[in-house]
Amino acid sequence: MSDGREIVIDVRNVVKTFDEGHTRALDGATLQVRRGEFVAITGPSGCGKSTLLHLIAALERPDSGEIVVYGEEITRRRDLSAYRARTIGLVFQLHNLLPNLTAAENIQVPMYETDLSAGQRRRKALELLALVDMADKARKRPAQLSGGERQRVAIARALSNDPPILLADEPTGNLDSKAGLRVLEVLRGIQRQRGVTLVLVSHDPTIAAAADRIVRMLDGRIIEEGASAEAAARVV
Amino acid sequence: MPFILLIFSNLLRQKIRTGLTVLGISIGITTVVALGVITHSARASTEEILRAGTSDFSVGRAGSADLTFSTLTGDDAEKLLAYPQIEHVSGVLMAISRVGSNPFFVQVGIDPADLTYFEMPLVDGRKLAAGAGDEIMLGNEAADNLDAAVGESVEVREQSFTVVGIYHSGAVMLDGGAVLPLATVREYERKAGLYTLLYVRVRPGTDVEVLAARIEEEHPDLATLVDLSDVGEVDQGLEILDAINLGITILAIFIGGIAVMNTMVMAVFERTREFGILRALGWRTRRILQMVLGESILLCLMAAALGSLLAVILTKLVVLLPAIQAFISPEYTPDAFLRGLAVGIGVAILGALYPAYRAASFSPAQAIRYE
Structure with a gap:
């Protein structure tokens, strides 16, 4: 897909091994993602899709290769916290909300790394809850929410510092199909409304079909990529 | 929510463990404060005679x-x-x-x-x-x-x-x-x-x-x-009492420090995944250190408050004994309570150093994979 939009994520021939080199999770993976694009990464379990997402999120560093985000080689940065706080919003398969905090308080957690006051943080959290259609659940703790609701709170938390890139690792993996589709709808809506770049990892073809482009991985490599059928249908 | 309230909220997640740790540390602080009050009062009584x-x-x-x-x-x-x-x-x-x-x-x-x-x-x-x-x-x-x-x-x-x-x-x-x-x-x-x-x-x-x-x-x-x-x-007894007080203070810091370290290490390991998530959400190492150290300090401040209260009650009870009553009237000087507070902060820092270091050094990806 080369529609003239700027390439914001450029993964170049990345290798990542675990177990002292015995397990090769990524074996020369290369991927480009343009601004505002919705890319789904699919493939069988253990193919390296979550590892690729973790590397883009700078949760760990590759053994070799380069990852350039907004023109900057992130693997050479000493402190990646600011990058993770400002450029990336992360949604995990498990919601990973703090159990002792309410929905609104959970959304404020990444904002502690900003200069926002407590009042500003709270107001912003409430706006984000409204964005994911959870305005009435601000005071609920994770244990009081359904799986889909928790995941929507996690999406709102990922957006708390207005990142231009949203990375979602199997965000519907633990949800039933109805809740999963609702979460997907929220993610898709945010990507369109806010123009964020969305990279989503999923083994579910139904979920992946909602993307602009689908990238298939096998044994640590990208073996195929192209516009999804749904995207193709939209173009037609 | 202010950061300090987040720290406080974390302590309330394990109410019984927090409560028992506070109680354990407070016993050490009670000893230090009570002994400080008694030592000072004994000195004051001696001074009254000398003057x-x-x-x-x-x-x-x-x-x-x-x-x-x-x-x-x-x-x-x-x-x-x-x-x-x-x-x-x-x-x-x-x-x-x-x-x-x-x-x-x-x-x-x-x-x-x-x-x-x-x-x-x-x-x-x-x-x-x-x-x-x-x-x-x-x-x-x-x-x-x-x-x-x-x-x-x-x-x-x-x-x-x-x-x-x-x-x-x-x-x-x-x-x-x-x-x-x-x-x-x-x-x-x-x-x-x-x-x-x-x-x-x-x-x-x-x-x-x-x-x-x-x-x-x-x-x-x-x-x-x-x-x-x-x-x-002319009274080495008071010097000995001072030395005992110092010894107990040092012991209280070490024993309390181990109690806090035990609690904080357990809390940190239980929350390994959580620290990974926080790092993944952009928290700096310094922020994690602040949180763990903050939890430890808050724990010990609660212990210092409880310990000081227990020390006042204890010294008031002790001076009801005729043998003690004849010698001292308890004087609650700021020094004794500041010493208790210093013990609390010393315990907090000593006990939190290693857990805080561990929490801050988790790799986000490894911590997220941790179950």
Whole structure:
């Protein structure tokens, strides 16, 4: 897909091994993602899709290769916290909300790394809850929410510092199909409304079909990529 | 939510563990604060004796293990009187024995003529008369305890004395005891010609500290007691108490530190995945350190508050014992509580260093994979 939009994520021939080199999770993976694009990464379990997402999120560093985000080689940065706080919003398969905090308080957690006051943080959290259609659940703790609701709170938390890139690792993996589709709808809506770049990892073809482009991985490599059928249908 | 409330909220996640840790640390802090209060109060009681009457300073035998073991002679008094700056020297002999329910009843033997200098403010009756060996002046607390009034008889060391006056000096040990004729105390103590302390009155315009230093230089066997810091020269018991207090403080920090470390290490390992998530959400290492250290400090501040409260209750209960009541009246100075607070903060920092380091050094990806 080369529609003239700027390439914001450029993964170049990345290798990542675990177990002292015995397990090769990524074996020369290369991927480009343009601004505002919705890319789904699919493939069988253990193919390296979550590892690729973790590397883009700078949760760990590759053994070799380069990852350039907004023109900057992130693997050479000493402190990646600011990058993770400002450029990336992360949604995990498990919601990973703090159990002792309410929905609104959970959304404020990444904002502690900003200069926002407590009042500003709270107001912003409430706006984000409204964005994911959870305005009435601000005071609920994770244990009081359904799986889909928790995941929507996690999406709102990922957006708390207005990142231009949203990375979602199997965000519907633990949800039933109805809740999963609702979460997907929220993610898709945010990507369109806010123009964020969305990279989503999923083994579910139904979920992946909602993307602009689908990238298939096998044994640590990208073996195929192209516009999804749904995207193709939209173009037609 | 302010960051401090987030920290507090984390502590409430394991209420029982937090509560037990606070209780455990607070016991150490209680010991430190209570001992600090008792040590200070004991020092204050000793100081009250050293400053009794209207003397400018007192003199004891250098190196005495306890104030009551200080032994001086008439020659020592003569040495002092040789200094032209000294106007008067009053010698007293102190004894301690059980009287009534008080096992540590302080008896001050003094020449009745010296009561002009060694003034005991009377609340009833009169001072000792010269030459009357069977007269006694009681402190107001002693009079209450013995239920004795002026004109009545009390028994001290198996001798009967007539109460001629009741005084209130403000000194706990003196008000719980009595003033008797010097000759009488010397006789039943079998310490003829001896004194415990010499109270010195100087002439106007004399620099007390300069004079005291000169006396010590010229007579190394004498210890001049100008202020409380000199007490150790004639009462090593208080120095020992201070050393015990310091030892307990250090022990409290180490034992409390291990308790906090145990709690914090458990909390950190239980929350490995959470720390990974926080790092993944952009938290800096410093923020994680702040959170873990903050939890530890908050834990120990709660322990310091509880420990201080328990120390006040404990010391108030302890002084209900007659043996203690005769010696001290608890004085709650900021120093004792600051020491407790310092122990709390020391424990918090010592106990949190390793867990905080561990929490901050988790790789976000590894921590997220951790189950």
